[in-house]
Amino acid sequence: MEFETRAIHVGQEPDPSTGATIPPLYLSSTYTQHAPGENLGYDYSRSNNPTRASLEAALASLEGGEACAAFSSGLAACSAVLDTLKPGEGVVASHDLYGGTFRLLDKVFRPLGIDVAFAESGEPDAFERAILTLKEPHLLWLETPTNPLLDIVNIASLSALASRYGLLTAVDNTFATPSLQRPIEWGADYVVHSTTKYLGGHSDVIGGAVITRTAKQLERVRFLQNARGAVPGPLDCYLVQRGIKTLALRMQRHCENASYLAHALRDIPEVRRVIYPGLSSHPGHLVASKQMQDFGGMLSLELEGGLNAATRFCARLRVFSLAESLGGVESLCCHPATMTHASIPREIREPRGVTDGLIRLSVGLEHTEDLVSDILQAFKNYDSSAISCSIGAFR
Numbered sequence: 425m426e427f428e429t430r431a432i433h434v435g436q437e438p439d440p441s442t443g444a445t446i447p448p449l450y451l452s453s454t455y456t457q458h459a460p461g462e463n464l465g466y467d468y469s470r471s472n473n474p475t476r477a478s479l480e481a482a483l484a485s486l487e488g489g490e491a492c493a494a495f496s497s498g499l500a501a502c503s504a505v506l507d508t509l510k511p512g513e514g515v516v517a518s519h520d521l522y523g524g525t526f527r528l529l530d531k532v533f534r535p536l537g538i539d540v541a542f543a544e545s546g547e548p549d550a551f552e553r554a555i556l557t558l559k560e561p562h563l564l565w566l567e568t569p570t571n572p573l574l575d576i577v578n579i580a581s582l583s584a585l586a587s588r589y590g591l592l593t594a595v596d597n598t599f600a601t602p603s604l605q606r607p608i609e610w611g612a613d614y615v616v617h618s619t620t621k622y623l624g625g626h627s628d629v630i631g632g633a634v635i636t637r638t639a640k641q642l643e644r645v646r647f648l649q650n651a652r653g654a655v656p657g658p659l660d661c662y663l664v665q666r667g668i669k670t671l672a673l674r675m676q677r678h679c680e681n682a683s684y685l686a687h688a689l690r691d692i693p694e695v696r697r698v699i700y701p702g703l704s705s706h707p708g709h710l711v712a713s714k715q716m717q718d719f720g721g722m723l724s725l726e727l728e729g730g731l732n733a734a735t736r737f738c739a740r741l742r743v744f745s746l747a748e749s750l751g752g753v754e755s756l757c758c759h760p761a762t763m764t765h766a767s768i769p770r771e772i773r774e775p776r777g778v779t780d781g782l783i784r785l786s787v788g789l790e791h792t793e794d795l796v797s798d799i800l801q802a803f804k805n806y807d808s809s810a811i812s813c814s815i816g817a818f819r
């Protein structure tokens with residue numbers, strides 16, 4: 425079956441006892457046994473729950489993996505994969521990482537004795553050099569596209585490099601979703617998600633998931649899911665599963681809207697640089713064209729005029745909400761330097777491109793014209809009639 429069909433049907437068989445087309449939400453924490461130890465596969469909902477099992481089946485299928493474990497947040501999912509390492513073993517990660525993942529590596533796992541090396545993702549042999557600095561490298565951790573600079577790394581060549589050195593590869597696929605990119609098909613062993621974002625898709629649930637290439641690779645993660653206990657509640661699983669049913673359709677429109685904005689905003693004098701993997705000027709454009717089905721709904725802008733211009737722009741937006749997070753149906757705007765990346769010192773973030781003038785947009789599903797007009801009115805004194813024809817060309 426094709427992706428869209430599996431998104432709607434895997435794990436969603438009608439309920440055999442009532443015929444309910446949508447399987448019920450199983451809130452029960454415990455399960456009645458016929459005789460001691462005799463049950464129907466469920467005994468206690470931290471260990472297993474039918475609503476969670478449905479979501480896990482769907483996600484494994486969509487990522488092309490063998491198995492999935494769902495977690496209470498994206499970071500709980502990242503933790504579970506990092507928890508498979510033993511003290512003395514090492515992880516190589518790209519420098520441009522989700523802030524919470526960086527904090528987990530630096531402030532939680534490093535003090536526990538896990539070796540961590542960061543690679544500058546722009547440099548071709550940076551990952552190999554980083555692997556060679558570790559005594560017992562075990563895991564390569566990738567994100568692509570990255571946050572907020574939308575850097576692209578080549579999953580196939582880096583996971584091949586990892587396996588030459590005996591490392592497993594984990595890819596945080598939150599930005600792309602399996603609708604646009606399936607890292608296991610390119611050689612990754614683990615895929616992690618913050619289901620809070622596009623998979624849930626409606627900004628009303630926090631969740632995470634780990635999907636593995638083989639069932640064996642999930643064993644330890646599954647053990648940790650129960651032993652550590654960071655499981656999602658059944659209602660959260662239900663909401664994510666409902667989101668997944670429209671994922672392909674939503675991603676298509678997120679991509680169309682983001683691409684339209686990216687092309688339209690290139691010609692505006694207030695914008696110094698548009699960062700979008702779908703633009704041929706983006707350094708990762710060719711790799712993204714190969715490993716992604718489309719270029720995603722995230723877009724970053726570097727404004728002329730630094731902090732003042734960025735602050736004024738954010739305050740004037742009406743359709744875009746100024747908020748952290750991403751991937752919902754509504755458009756969001758984020759100022760990384762004062763919001764998501766505020767904890768990173770300026771001397772470190774600026775040379776990496778996270779400047780005071782950088783704006784990150786999560787382009788939602790509103791009408792494209794409303795999104796464009798909102799951005800244009802936010803640039804005070806801008807005459808929008810001047811670019812209407814160039815926008816029309818990308819419709």
Ligand SMILES: *Cc1c(COP(=O)(O)O)cnc(C)c1O
Nearest residue numbers: 497498499522596598618620631
């Ligand atoms: C949000 C996010 C996470 C963390 O997920 P939570 O659900 O907030 O715990 C991890 N990686 C990426 C790329 C994210 O965007």
